[in-house]
Amino acid sequence: MYKLLIADDEDEIRNGLSHYFPWNEVGFEVFGQAANGRDALQFMAQHPVDVLLCDIRMPIMTGIEVARELSQQKSPTTIIFLSGFKEFDYAQQALIYGVKNYILKPxxxxxxxxxxxxxKEQLDERQATSMRFPPSPPAAGAGLDEDSALLSDKIIARIKRYVAEHYKDASLEGASQLVHMNPHYISKYFKEKTGENFSDFLLKVKMNKAAELLQEMNYKFYEISELVGYSNAKNFTRAFRKFYGKSPREYRNTE
Structure with a gap:
């Protein structure tokens, strides 16, 4: 979840935006509220956020002044202005400080x-890019492609380790949270780097573990089913047969 700060001097609007829009469904968490620009900056100094949804006209410190300050700080926070005013000069000032999104009230x-x-898509892409191309300089004699490939290997290795250790409950969403990438992006990324779909890799790990457990006679079939993440033993048997060409019972009796 990306962290969002909402700044507006009108309590009703600020609270309404905080509580009556499904932020979690879009990928955001309302991390805090501020009644003016100064409070917003003070909050962000202690609690960095990914996005600031900010009223353009507030007492003490306006949204424009906040944007200017963040621009001078070279802050990576994305700013979205919220205002009932349509004057062109405000929009023009917003562009100077890198503010590209402008939402009108109501x-x-x-x-x-x-x-x-x-x-959210922009933040996902920025995050993915930073992971592919970290800001630290590459080692002497190593090119950017080599550095990127090394990081890519680490990401894939981390995902595979996660599946190997948590195969019972592992999921694409869990993997995406682990490496801080969008699930849709991770799905394509994993396929691109390994030549294998994440779901196929997860199934392979589950089935290999099930086959391993089947060789230990002290486990019952339904227990193995539960251990590899199948609450329904019939679904486990169906998946196992499709993967190995034989049922769990047949596999145990022939191996």
Whole structure:
């Protein structure tokens, strides 16, 4: 989940945005609220956030002043302005400080959804890029491609280790949280780097473990089913037969 700070001097609007929009479904967590720009900056100094949804006109410190300060700090926080004012000069100032998203009051559900869906995609891509190409310089004699390949190997190795250790409950969502990438992106990334779908790899690990357990006579079939993540023994038997060409019982009797 990306962390979101909502700054607006109107309590009703601030609380309404915080509690009545399904942020979690879009990939965000409301990490805090602020009643003015100064409070927003003070909060962010102690609790960094990924996105600031900020009213453009607030007492003490305006949204424009907040954007200017964050720009000077070279902050990576994405800023989205929220305002009932349509004056062109405000939008123009926002562009100077890198603010590209501007939502008008009263806010519409569809507009919030569209803007934050796009921002989430941008954050996912930024995160993936930073993992592929870390800011630290490569070692002497090593090129960027070599450095990127090394990092890629580490990511894949970490995902495979996660599956090997947590095969019972492992999932694409769990893997994506582990390496801080979007599940859809991880699915394509894993396929691209290994030539194998994540779901096929997970199934292979489950079935290999099941075959290993079947060679130990003290485990009953339903117990093995549960140990590799199948609550329904029939589903386990069906998956095992499809993978090995024989049922768990036949496998135990022939191996």
């Amino acid at each position: 806010t519409k559900y569809s507009e919030l959804l569209n803007v934050f869906t796009t921002v």
